[in-house]
Amino acid sequence: MTGGGLDVTADEGEPTGGLEARLQSGTAPRARRVVGLVDTDSFAKWGAHLLATAPAHWDLELLTVATPRSASRAQLRSAFRGLDDRLAHLAAAPPAPLHVDAIVERLRQDPPDAVLVSVIGPVAELVIDEVLRRVRRRPVLVTGLPGISYPAKWKGVFFRARADLFVLHSHREVRAYEELADEGGVDPHFALATLPFARPTTPGPYRPGPRDSVVFAAQPSVPAERAERERVVGWLVEAAREHPSWRVVIKVRAAAGEQQTHREQDPYPDLVPAGAPTNLVVESGPMSEHLDRAVALVTISSTAVLEAAARGVPALTLTDFGTGRHLINEVFVGSGLEGDARDLVDGRFGTVRAEWMHDNHFHPESENDWAARTEALMALRDAGGLVDRPAARRSRGGELRRAWERKNALGPDDRSVLGTVALVIGAPVRAAKRLGRRVLRVVRPAEAPVVLAPTSQRDGSHRSDGPRRSDGPRRSDVSDRLGDREEQLVTGRDPR
Secondary structure: OOOOOOOOOOOOOOOHHHHHHHHHHOOOOOOEEEEEEEOOHHHHHHHHHHHHOOOOOEEEEEEEEOOOOOOOHHHHHHHOOOOOOOOHHHHOOOOOOEOHHHHHHHHHHOOOOEEEEEOOHHHHHHHHHHHHHHOOOOOEEEEEOOOOOOOOOHHHHHHHOOOOEEEEOOHHHHHHHHHHHHHOOOOOOEEEOOOHHHOOOOOOOOOOOOOOEEEEEOOOOOOOOHHHHHHHHHHHHHHHHHOOOOEEEEEOOOOOOOOOOOOOOOOHHHHOOOOOOOOEEEEOOOHHHHHOOEEEEEEOOOOHHHHHHHHOOOEEEEOOOOEOHHHOOHHHOOOOOEEOHHHHHHOOOEOOOHHHHOOOOOOOHHHOOHHHHHHHHHHHHHOOOOOOOOOOOOOOOHHHHHHHHHHHHHHHHOOOHHHHHHHHHHHHHHHHHHHHHHHHHHHOOOOOOOOEOOOOHHHOOOOOOOOOOOOOOOOOOHHHHHOOOOOOOOOOOOOO
16 A cells, blocks of 8 residues: 555564664664553454564563453454554463463562553553552653554553553554643653554465455444444345345444453344345454455444554444544544445545545554653663653542542452452442432533534545446435434443
8 A cells, every 4th residue: 555654664563763773783682571461352462463563672462451341362362463463372272361460479579671451441550550669760651552542541541550661553543642641740751652452564475365355343342322323234235135245244343242442232242133145244253354345334433434544454444423522533534534324325436635644543553652662761771760650630538538439440360358348338429429420411511522424435536446326317215224324322331
């Protein structure tokens, strides 16, 4: 894929400037030991693949943290496909989950140079606090968020304020998080890395079959309402009927009973009607394998659309529910990928606009600074100059508060007496606070979020050359079956 500022000349995620300096000096870099900590499916995939782009002189290790949302072995095997030689063994033998205390003790006994904390927010806060308190010569603490992180969310900063470095994946995200951190009294500490899944790829010599699939990347919390998710399934059913030569794939991230980063109600497989066409299928597995045979990728706002764009696969971000913060799709305004259900059923997909790319995930890899800044922090640690960053949390409570946060992060994996006491005391307090907030919302309703009207590929000229129906007379009145396109608001708890 060309024309969007993509640069594949940098060496495995290392800024070009740092690589040139090393070549000119003729000195080999100091070997570094870096440990990654992961828990849920999306954080496991992101953490592992980010580390796989690290400089070659980093010796890598990956550990799974045991939490109520830890990924299953099957999810981990899927997340760890396509890693470099240092981590490739994980796809066949994912690490068994370890309790936080066991992990911190390992770090205390043999401190690495750096730790990548790739876990959900409450667990990240806990892990960072435990390392800072218990590891005497502590490692550099690097953290970040998987996938699309625009608009910026305070929770993301709040839970990770004490990390030394916070990795983001576009210039736009870095600006937004710097502004948010500044407003919240947190010193900005954000670094840039190409999203591992948005790096351009070179297909291997073997292709697993023809390109015959339109892949829908399902998300657990977007959209949130059952009625909206049923409408999405209805559009996919319609597309499968209109295009019997396609495999319309609902690509899910978890099988029944498996956990995900975001809690899911009304999973798509449960909403597929009994009379759905046989070419509508539900499948899991690595997204990369699905994209190998995809003619197009469809989603509301999944990061998979960036993965598709990096491969040159046409894509569509459905805007039938509008465009707004709650749908995580504001970033795609002006991308050339926006569309609606009629575009999907017609087979009309978008290609990414070059002018959108640089600020949104497709900057040259030479602009990445996360590895170089981590190296600088490791050198500062060597010199004894690494300084702990203050927390964003201002609440008090001492040991009891710490026990409450630990119980909140680990759930049943925390069996401490103090954690049980904190739960007994804290649960009614939290319930009362939630009730108070609900009452306040009734008395003083918050302003409704801004939701932009739906857009379509028919509004512009950026269309793919993939399969499509003509814009002439239609065999059926799709608009009636697709339903009204009113602006609908969705809500959902974000654990980031």
